[in-house]
Amino acid sequence: MAEIRVLTTGEAAKYCGVNFRTIIRWIERGKLRAYKLPGRGDHRIREEDFVAFLRENDLPVPEEFDGAPRSVLVVEDNKEMASAISRVLRREGFTVDVAHDGFSAGAQLATLKPAVITLDLKMPGLDGYGVLRYIRSQEELKHLKVLVVSAETEDGLNQALDEGANAVLRKPFENDALVGAINQLLV
Structure with a gap:
């Protein structure tokens, strides 16, 4: 422990x-x-x-505390995409957990307390917009950085920003763009 x-x-x-x-x-x-x-x-x-x-x-x-926030929760229903995102982030030294739907994401947020989540918008059940609304309505999660990673339309990505996403990244993406976007959120 x-x-x-x-x-x-x-x-x-x-x-x-x-x-x-x-x-x-x-x-x-x-x-x-x-x-x-x-x-x-x-x-x-x-x-x-x-x-x-x-x-x-x-x-x-302070530097001695700076190592702690390199944890990411990947919220993605496509298992191949979740695996690809996880692999890229682990290679960069992040601690990564995965939730394959919005409901699981909400349950994991309570215990994992990641510094950042990557969030797909189109998922069965509770979609990414619902997850965003949940995060922004919870006092203990308001500080959480959210990177939407989605193939959604420009209007859909803008809606995600309006609902509280910190940044968006359109699929397909370059691995460097993913890592750069997350590092930018951690600054």
Whole structure:
């Protein structure tokens, strides 16, 4: 089982260049997710929550935390295409998981917490637009970067952007374009 790293309010304050009381205020206002230790009541911040907070507020992510967000959930009903996308991303050092439909994607998002998802728009059942609406309606997923990878029409791709996609990539695509688009979303 992977070790869960946590920070104290003082450690988080040093990374942000603020007083620890500012960190406590952010926690109390619900801007920074944290939990209290039993008994003493001191706050602890999970590393992934801290990194998400930094990204959501356009703050620099320290190098020691920068390795964590290289995870991608590929949401694609075509197994060959899902395999091709996964292979390209794994070769570039990404951790990749695959969901073959919108429902599975929603279930996996709750546990995997990827930094980016690639999302096909045309899938049976819950389509890509439905997945986008779900992601943007969930507070804990609003920061998630979404790259739509689809052969959809220009109008369909624009609709995906209107519904909350961060970027679109038309199928067929060059492998370098896929990697470049994902790296751009992680900046």
